[in-house]
Amino acid sequence: MFRWYSADLHIHSVLSPCAELDMGPINIVRSAEKLELDIIAITDHNAAANVGGVLELTKGGYPRVIPGMEVQTREEVHLLCYFPTLSKLLDFASFIRDKLPGIPNRPEVFGEQVIVNAAEEILGFEDTLLASSVDASVEEVASKVVAAGGLIIPAHIDRPAFSLLANLGFIPPKLPVAALEVARPEKRQGLLRDFPTLNAYNLVSFSDSHFLGQMERNCRTYFYLKEPTFSELTMALQGLEARKVVIGDRGKKPGNRTC
Numbered sequence: 001m002f003r004w005y006s007a008d009l010h011i012h013s014v015l016s017p018c019a020e021l022d023m024g025p026i027n028i029v030r031s032a033e034k035l036e037l038d039i040i041a042i043t044d045h046n047a048a049a050n051v052g053g054v055l056e057l058t059k060g061g062y063p064r065v066i067p068g069m070e071v072q073t074r075e076e077v078h079l080l081c082y083f084p085t086l087s088k089l090l091d092f093a094s095f096i097r098d099k100l101p102g103i104p105n106r107p108e109v110f111g112e113q114v115i116v117n118a119a120e121e122i123l124g125f126e127d128t129l130l131a132s133s134v135d136a137s138v139e140e141v142a143s144k145v146v147a148a149g150g151l152i153i154p155a156h157i158d159r160p161a162f163s164l165l166a167n168l169g170f171i172p173p174k175l176p177v178a179a180l181e182v183a184r185p186e187k188r189q190g191l192l193r194d195f196p197t198l199n200a201y202n203l204v205s206f207s208d209s210h211f212l213g214q215m216e217r218n219c220r221t222y223f224y225l226k227e228p229t230f231s232e233l234t235m236a237l238q239g240l241e242a243r244k245v246v247i248g249d250r251g252k253k254p255g256n257r258t259c
């Protein structure tokens with residue numbers, strides 16, 4: 001049966017050096033439950049070692065977890081990458097790892113990069129700095145993701161840094177993007193006026209949470225789906241058979257225009 005599902009597909013865990021230490025799997029899942037999020041994605045910078053723990057914790061129930069990662073390309077563009085399965089994400093993670101410049105992390109400067117399991121037990125620390133650009137272009141990353149059956153969503157395109165629009169000045173017309181993420185959805189009408197070509201794309205907005213409180217933001221992306229699966233999300237982003245995607249307020253009817 002079709003219904004609206006609320007989704008936050010851009011959440012950082014303790015593996016991201018810039019994320020707070022409260023971003024462990026248990027806290028993230030509890031917070032998602034409290035906020036009535038149906039679908040979430042853990043999208044750490046250039047790494048995926050904590051996605052398995054969150055998947056294990058939810059055991060296929062709610063919130064549903066979409067395997068994901070936020071890649072920083074050679075052009076310093078952030079791309080959200082999503083995969084149908086954990087194993088496809090982990091294959092992609094090893095490709096990305098080989099493309100990292102291999103700079104050692106300095107936790108006292110950049111923050112800890114903690115690998116944890118579903119019980120939030122520390123399994124180890126990532127020694128290579130993850131907040132770096134990988135040696136792969138936007139096009140190379142996108143084609144790798146799409147070849148694995150994944151989805152690409154350029155992150156926070158309306159920000160002045162680490163964004164496709166700011167760094168390249170345009171959305172490459174042939175780039176196979178499923179949607180564009182805006183950090184300030186309440187300003188999207190102005191963005192669409194300034195860049196009319198963006199009207200051709202789905203716009204989504206996620207929290208980009210680096211600490212728990214950020215998950216409480218008001219604006220949400222809602223997906224109208226038959227069930228909360230990766231293939232249904234893909235179909236919704238293609239606008240197939242009644243499925244749709246809208247930005248709306250938390251706790252209100254999807255499509256509300258105040259955010």
Ligand SMILES: [Zn+2]
Pocket residue numbers: 070078155156162
């Ligand atoms: Zn980012």
Ligand SMILES: [Zn+2]
Pocket residue numbers: 010012070155208
């Ligand atoms: Zn992010």
